[in-house]
Amino acid sequence: MNGQLTFTMIKPSAFEAGYTGSILSMIEKAGFRIKSLKKVKLTTSQAGDFYEMHRGKPFYEGLVGFMSSGPIVAAVLEKENAVEDFRLLIGATDPANAEPGTIRKLYGKNMGENAVHGSDSDESASREAAFFFSSLELS
Ligand code: IDP
Ligand code: MG
Numbered sequence: 001m002n003g004q005l006t007f008t009m010i011k012p013s014a015f016e017a018g019y020t021g022s023i024l025s026m027i028e029k030a031g032f033r034i035k036s037l038k039k040v041k042l043t044t045s046q047a048g049d050f051y052e053m054h055r056g057k058p059f060y061e062g063l064v065g066f067m068s069s070g071p072i073v074a075a076v077l078e079k080e081n082a083v084e085d086f087r088l089l090i091g092a093t094d095p096a097n098a099e100p101g102t103i104r105k106l107y108g109k110n111m112g113e114n115a116v117h118g119s120d121s122d123e124s125a126s127r128e129a130a131f132f133f134s135s136l137e138l139s
Contacts, residue, residue, distance in 0.1 A: 005035065006082040007128035008090075009117040012070035015039075019107045020073050023116065026103055027077060030089050036076040036133045044068045050131055059112065066112055074132040076125075083119050090118045 008027070010020050028034070042050070047067040054060045079085055091102025095114050098105035108114035119125035129138060 002081045002084060003122035003125065004078055004080060004082055005122075005129065006032075006077050006079075006086045006125045007117075007119045007132075008075050008077060008086065009067075010073040010075075011113065011115055011117065012066060012072055013109060013113040014107050014115040015071050015073055017107075019115065023103055023107060024073075024075075026106075027075075027086075027089070030079075030085070032077040032079045032082070032086065032089075034075055035078045036129070036137050037073070038075075038132065038137075039071050039073050040132070041071045042068045050128070062112060076129045076133060076138060083122055083125055086118045087120070090116050 010023055014020070014023065024034070044064055047064045048055070051060065051063055051067070054063065077086060089103060091098025091104040091108075093104075093114060094111045095104045095108030096110075098108065103116050104114045107116070119128055
């Protein structure tokens, strides 16, 4: 059975552009409930740890620099089949390849500044939620 939770971040460029309200509205309209929510600014070290699995890839340094360049909004979302349904809602990693009507198509600029993060598995969702939120904030 697929899990009920996923984790998302509104990335610095989308936050800075003032898309937070519109993106959260799209998420709620798509049937996700916001379980936990906060605005934070990551240090480069924290962003580096969050994206640990990408360490060594050509885009890693740029990704870490970008994700620590300004505030982000982190959230845990609840819905049946959350991980898969949320990936459909956000669209492909590169906004240019994302389906019309998806969050990345609407609010992403390019492959790096693609508006939002979405967990890729139930295991990632658990790890990522615990990275940002205490057990009290997740209850
Ligand atoms: P995902 O966010 O769609 O799961 P991942 O492959 O997990 O994509 O990559 C994490 C993030 O790293 C992407 O959302 C994007 O911001 C950035 N990224 C991935 N591949 C590239 C690339 O080829 N160039 C620039 N940035 C990239
Ligand atoms: Mg990913």
